[in-house]
Amino acid sequence: xxxxxxxxxxxxxxxxxxxxxxxxxxxxxxxxxxxxxxxxxxxxxxxxxxxxxxxxxxxxxxxxxxxxxxxxxxxxxxxxxxxxxxxxxxxxxxxxxxxxxxxxxxxxxxxxxxxxxxxxxxxxxxxxxxxxxxxxxxxxxxxxxxxxxxxxxxxxxxxxxxxxxxxxxxxxxxxxxxxxxxxxxxxxxxxxxxxxxxxxxxxxxxxxxxxxxxxxxxxxxxxxxxxxxxxxxxxxxxxxxxxxxxxxxxxxxxxxxxxxxxxxxxxx
Numbered sequence: 001x002x003x004x005x006x007x008x009x010x011x012x013x014x015x016x017x018x019x020x021x022x023x024x025x026x027x028x029x030x031x032x033x034x035x036x037x038x039x040x041x042x043x044x045x046x047x048x049x050x051x052x053x054x055x056x057x058x059x060x061x062x063x064x065x066x067x068x069x070x071x072x073x074x075x076x077x078x079x080x081x082x083x084x085x086x087x088x089x090x091x092x093x094x095x096x097x098x099x100x101x102x103x104x105x106x107x108x109x110x111x112x113x114x115x116x117x118x119x120x121x122x123x124x125x126x127x128x129x130x131x132x133x134x135x136x137x138x139x140x141x142x143x144x145x146x147x148x149x150x151x152x153x154x155x156x157x158x159x160x161x162x163x164x165x166x167x168x169x170x171x172x173x174x175x176x177x178x179x180x181x182x183x184x185x186x187x188x189x190x191x192x193x194x195x196x197x198x199x200x201x202x203x204x205x206x207x208x209x210x211x212x213x214x215x216x217x218x219x220x221x222x223x224x225x226x227x228x229x230x231x232x233x234x235x236x237x238x239x240x241x242x243x244x245x246x247x248x249x250x251x252x253x254x255x256x257x258x259x260x261x262x263x264x265x266x267x268x
Contacts, residue, residue, distance in 0.1 A: 019266040021147035022057045024050060025065045027202070027230030028100065028257035030073030031085055041260040043088050049262055050092055061147040064093060067230030067254070068100030068157070068202030081106055082114050094120045095144050098155040098200040099127070100230060101163040108132055108168060123155025123200055125180045128173040141184050147267075149195040152188030154181055154224075156201040158231050162211075177203055177212075178220040182245075185223030196225045205229040205236070205254040214252055218242040224250055226265075233257040 026046070035042030054062050070089060071082045082103075089097065097120060103111050112134040115122055121142035129135035141154045156177050160169040181199060188194040199214075199221075207213030214229045222245040229252055239251035255263045 017268075018057065019147075019268050020061065021063060021149055021151075021267040022053060022061055023063045023065065023198075023226075023228070023263075023265040023267070024053060025067065025228045025253070025255055025263045025265070026259055027067035027228070027255050028069040028233055029066070029259040030069055030102070030257060031071060031077040031082075032074055032258040033076055033084065033088060034074075036258075036260070041258055043092075043259070046259050046262060047092055053264065063144060063146045063151065064095050065153070065198070065200055065228055066094055066097040067200050067228050068098040069102045069230060070097065070100070072102035072105050073258070081110065086114050086117050090117075090119045095146070096121045096123055096142050096153045096155075096200060098122075098202050098230070099124045099138065099157050100202045101158045101160055104160065104164045104168050108134055108171065112137070121153075123153055124157045125154050125184055126175045126177045127157050127160070128175060132172075140180070141188060143188070143192060143194065150193065152185070152192060152194035152197040154184045154188070154197065154199050156181065156199060156203045158202050158204060159212075178217050181217075181221050182223065185221070189223050197223055199224045199227045201227055202230045204231040205234045205252065206232045215240065215242050218244055218250055218252070220245055221250075222246050222248075226250070227252040228263075229254040235261075 033043040070085050076084050115137040122138045124138050125140035129138050144151045185197050188197050201214050204213040214227050234254050235256040239253050241249040244250050255261050
């Protein structure tokens with residue numbers, strides 16, 4: 001299930017020390033808690049891998065992220081309406097999670113009840129949830145200290161007008177994803193003095209023809225150092241780099257679906 005992607009800073013090859021930060025990431029696990037019939041995946045395998053990396057690298061160096069759609073897709077969700085997924089998120093000890101469109105499948109109020117019990121930060125910058133109780137539990141960004149680094153994490157949701165029931169999506173105003181990302185990346189870099197800003201995005205690694213996605217959004221963004229993406233269920237073997245508004249190449253990565261793989265990024 002493991003995919004190893006290493007980001008090496010300048011002169012890191014000359015250093016014999018280990019990475020200063022290890023980022024583990026999943027997306028679109030869709031309530032797949034059991035392995036497939038061929039034995040791949042499952043929450044036990046994911047938990048064992050996370051635990052092994054934390055033991056090997058030191059828990060203080062490991063950042064665990066989920067780019068949304070942890071809900072919906074198996075009978076666990078159908079029968080228990082996401083309650084078991086909340087327990088699994090808490091048990092694995094995620095450092096931050098983004099909202100996916102399927103988190104809204106049972107409505108805003110039901111999601112609110114689940115969000116109330118999630119112990120890690122939930123990030124989403126492009127939905128205006130301020131008029132709902134849900135806004136107490138979902139924030140535009142969070143800041144995590146790992147590996148001696150101050151890391152800002154901004155969340156993006158998909159365009160819910162295209163993938164969430166109109167009964168739900170019509171109640172939630174949306175902000176422009178590029179503008180709101182730039183707003184918070186500027187704040188995190190210049191006010192909070194973050195060493196790194198990650199965009200945890202469920203907007204889509206790739207979109208439908210003519211529709212925006214993480215790659216088409218990036219040329220209008222600035223201040224993002226890494227995009228961990230979801231929504232499109234795309235299997236990739238490496239980063240794709242897209243230049244931002246300032247011409248800086250920004251790495252974008254995603255991790256398929258169902259928790260069959262878990263991405264690992266080492267930063268030296």
